Amino acid sequence: MANSNIRKFPVGIQSFTEIREQCYLYVDKTDIVWNLVKNGKKYNYLSRPRRFGKSVLVDTLQAYLEGRRELFEGLRIMQMEREWTSHPVVRLDMSSAGAEPESIRAYLDDAFHQYEKKYNVEVRQLTSLAVRLKNIIATAYEKTGQRVAVLVDEYDSPLQHSWHSPHHEACTNIYREVFAVLKMMDAQLYFVFITGITKFTQISLFSVLNNLSNVSFDPQYATICGITDKEIKENFMPEIEKMAETGNWTIDETMERLKGYYDGYHFCAENMVDIYNPFSLINALCDKRLRNYWAASGATSLISKFVDDFEIRLADFEKCEIMRNTLETSDVTGGGPELFLYQSGYLTIKSCDEFGYILGIPNTEVRQALNEMVLPALTMRKEGDVQSLQPTPEPQPTPEPQPTPEKVAATTITLDKTTANLKEGETVELKATVGPENATDKSVTWTSSDESVATVSKDGKVTAVKAGSVKITATAVSGKNVTATCDITVTQAEVKKPAQNNPDDKKPAGKQQIDTNKQPVSGNVNTDKSANQTKSPKSGDDNEAATYVCLLGLAMVAITAATYRKKRACK
Numbered sequence: 112m113a114n115s116n117i118r119k120f121p122v123g124i125q126s127f128t129e130i131r132e133q134c135y136l137y138v139d140k141t142d143i144v145w146n147l148v149k150n151g152k153k154y155n156y157l158s159r160p161r162r163f164g165k166s167v168l169v170d171t172l173q174a175y176l177e178g179r180r181e182l183f184e185g186l187r188i189m190q191m192e193r194e195w196t197s198h199p200v201v202r203l204d205m206s207s208a209g210a211e212p213e214s215i216r217a218y219l220d221d222a223f224h225q226y227e228k229k230y231n232v233e234v235r236q237l238t239s240l241a242v243r244l245k246n247i248i249a250t251a252y253e254k255t256g257q258r259v260a261v262l263v264d265e266y267d268s269p270l271q272h273s274w275h276s277p278h279h280e281a282c283t284n285i286y287r288e289v290f291a292v293l294k295m296m297d298a299q300l301y302f303v304f305i306t307g308i309t310k311f312t313q314i315s316l317f318s319v320l321n322n323l324s325n326v327s328f329d330p331q332y333a334t335i336c337g338i339t340d341k342e343i344k345e346n347f348m349p350e351i352e353k354m355a356e357t358g359n360w361t362i363d364e365t366m367e368r369l370k371g372y373y374d375g376y377h378f379c380a381e382n383m384v385d386i387y388n389p390f391s392l393i394n395a396l397c398d399k400r401l402r403n404y405w406a407a408s409g410a411t412s413l414i415s416k417f418v419d420d421f422e423i424r425l426a427d428f429e430k431c432e433i434m435r436n437t438l439e440t441s442d443v444t445g446g447g448p449e450l451f452l453y454q455s456g457y458l459t460i461k462s463c464d465e466f467g468y469i470l471g472i473p474n475t476e477v478r479q480a481l482n483e484m485v486l487p488a489l490t491m492r493k494e495g496d497v498q499s500l501q502p503t504p505e506p507q508p509t510p511e512p513q514p515t516p517e518k519v520a521a522t523t524i525t526l527d528k529t530t531a532n533l534k535e536g537e538t539v540e541l542k543a544t545v546g547p548e549n550a551t552d553k554s555v556t557w558t559s560s561d562e563s564v565a566t567v568s569k570d571g572k573v574t575a576v577k578a579g580s581v582k583i584t585a586t587a588v589s590g591k592n593v594t595a596t597c598d599i600t601v602t603q604a605e606v607k608k609p610a611q612n613n614p615d616d617k618k619p620a621g622k623q624q625i626d627t628n629k630q631p632v633s634g635n636v637n638t639d640k641s642a643n644q645t646k647s648p649k650s651g652d653d654n655e656a657a658t659y660v661c662l663l664g665l666a667m668v669a670i671t672a673a674t675y676r677k678k679r680a681c682k
Contacts, residue, residue, distance in 0.1 A: 204265060
């Protein structure tokens, strides 16, 4: 075997063989295992919550019953066992069987086939599962000369998951058919051990295998699953010290925190030793931190099947009274919600008297799971001790569900313009039409290929920025790659220069005032130099003004001359 000084945590490992061969840390329960087989009853049933090590226990039993002495070196059982007889073992793990009759039959068919090959069992066509199990036990006994051990792990898994389903009755019929064989084969059987969480008394194997002894409440087996304070100190002190260092706690503070989070389970009123949830404890020591490992592993998945319509405040869990017979013998389907909550690990035994048990929440981890996950899942509306005084409203009829209209995607886009010419600063508004007519969403998004040339708003308004060419694109929101474009050409705006005016005259250039009262001298027109003075034209507008002044001057000369001639004629 490998070096046993290597301290490795068996997180998630359910195989005793792997734990021992790979030298994982192992809390020695082999003295209890030996006592169960050697001094216990022949037919046994053990109930424990999820993640409490039932599968590791079953694997340990198998290794011991098969006489695999090498796996037990250094363990307590070596001081007890002398013979190490190898018995044939038939082991079934019903957690792999699904929750429908077809899946259960398929799993059993495959499992039985493996044992039929191992023991060379002849299988006739159309042989029932019950007959095949009977033949496997009989042949194994005959060929080995040793009585057979039958181990059934998580027997109730298919029954739990099929509860409140149309398949449940058919599933229970398979159990009645197959496991009734165990009672018939008593002479060939050495040891029978069955584990589970919940107890289906009247409708499963308990109805046909009524000689099962429920060791779940037996004081000598109270610690067969789980870890005690003593076992922590014996096996995990190096890890406790590391966790204390990480958390900046003392050793005692670390132990107290672990105890508050994961301890507090009791499975027998006559042996009230505190039991830690082994799955949560190992994970916490491995991670060196406190958190809710149990609930995160799926421990709450079935609660709604068995506790539906059970409205209760968290405070109501602290002290639940239940009759002794109900807790120890009742069927989970008729024992009330408290029974399921106990069997699944939400409640544990706090005390006991001649009338019954007092149940309560075992630890902080479970309290968190109840408060944060379970109670909301059960649609519990009570908070603390506050009760509503408002009357309960009359239930209203549930409206008929309306069919959800089918969404119609856009397939086309048409723009009112595909080209446009703009000058700098000008705008144009584009309009987009989305098809088909019944499209669910007709909205579009607008983009510009070059916003330095032209920009576009979310409403399709294009603004020219500078000269150049740009492409404006409209894209349908509800369509895939449905677009339309408009090509925009932007030109430079024209710049007009204002006319230059005479600084000495505010009147427009070219409109000079002529004084007609002045008389010409020697037949020549006497013009006022300041009035007629114009500047040399420099542009088209200035040329026009100068021309106008010249023509006006010639006209005034002609008029003056005519007036002068008329006056002389009159004399």
